[in-house]
Amino acid sequence: MTSGTTPGAIARHDLLAPGGPRITPLALLGLGRAKRVFQRNVVVYRRGWIFIVSGFFEPFFYLVSIGLGLSKLVGAVHVGGQAFPYTVFVAPGLLAASAMNGAIFDCTFKIFFQLKIMKVYDSMLSTPLGPSDVAKGELMWAICRGGLYCGVFICVMAAFGYVGTPWVVLCLPAALCVSFAFSGVAMAGTSFMRSWQDFDFVFLAALPLFLFSATFYPLTVYPGWLQVVVRCTPLYQAVTLLRGLDLGLFTWSLLGHLAYLLAMGAAGMAVTARRLARLVLP
């Protein structure tokens, strides 16, 4: 026999339901309103699910091309005094790069479109939502979407036998931080863009990061001064963090990389909120 709701349960539910301040985990984090912005994305992308699925192919393309191609030409790579096959070395780097690219593509085009073309935020900001709720909500969405791709990426890595150690599971939460960092900065940057032409700057910034951030080879191949420069770049931080976790090479410096990424995301979020207020609420 299936049981219905007892009268007592209905009464409790009614007490909690209407409008009043409900204490949920998100509300405690100050994300109670931002959640609404997230939910809008869910509804929009329920219809555009193909855009989400298309993102799953990226890890296959990366890992297949590297696995079949490059790894045949390159021998073992030494990290932290240990030797690793090239595929194992490069996979977490590609994961970081993929998290960065996903965040940048998603946040720049989408946010510009919604801010300047569709004027989505104009109507959001005529409700109790404020600029920081909008910034947080869009970031929540970007991080979840990024996390989904990174999860798939890690599964593909595992399927191909490219993972270093079981610690690779830590790469997922770490990849969320990478996604947070780049999404935040990408959104902040987008808020300064005047036209689609300005997107050229995005590629101008993303491509060298992708190629030079010790993604494909260890930092030690660079001369000393260049090493210093590369160490400061955000993708290097992300690559090093994910590689350290994947290979199980735990050092205190990993916390430094993590802090760098979190600070970057928080700064991006704050700037985005301020810019939204300036642009939409003049």
Next chain:
Amino acid sequence: MVSARRLFKHFEELVAVDHVDFDIVRGESFGFLGPNGAGKTSTMRMIACMSPKSGGELTVLGMDPETRGPDIRARIGLVPQEDSLDLQLTVLDNLMIYGRYFDLPKKVIGERAASLLEFAQLTERAHDTVEPLSGGMKRRLTIARALISEPDLLILDEPTTGLDPQARHLLWDRLYRLKSRGVTLIITTHYMDEAEQLCDRLVVMDKGKIAASGSPASLIERYSTREVLELRFPPDAGPSRNALAGIAERVELLPDRVLLYTESGDRALAEVGARGITPLTWLVRRSTLEDVFLSLTGRTLID
């Protein structure tokens, strides 16, 4: 519900709202009548806590917009000048998602959305996208969306600008219904007929300043005469001000016509004929808010 004292707003050099005072009370429908650029939208955005004031005092629903923005917006419905519907969503989802921004339970939003779609005559289009809707439908949906939170105060910024007469009258009908339900309305418009039809009280705004305020009838009484005689002449063939002296209390020479403000249009017309002035066409009509605006500023509302 809303009270402004020496409210001031500027954008860089440009003064948009220049020290205005007004009070809006519960249940009335209050109008801001003025031409483009008068500062109506800027004033609405300050009331809706979507634009910080540059100076003066403003209280909305007893709260200060600077510190209580989200609380005020929770109780306001805004129909902005430009429809800002969510084009990535369907008609129904526009209502559903907007209601979620107000933290309303889904069930409540669903019930309200159904009756609001009925109200906006969009029930059949519930699952269509917004893009192909006509201007009038989009406007009605925007109003329905603003009502989803059952606001105490509904702000309508030029609700019928750009609509054809039929769509306008349908919208007016919907606004009457809201008014009779006791919703406090703030309406901006540059159509004098809209202001006369919908507003209990209004302010006439020009260049950021309030030129006059009162009920439509009292404004007409104070700033105009009972009747107006409109005369049309061929281009550059109109009579001079001297030729018309003494016929009416006030004479306005516009590029395309001459307006004579008088208690009796017929008597003035007879006098015009007696002086041998022959217009192409003529018309005797009641004074309107357009005449009030003309007498206050020397310009027409729509140029």
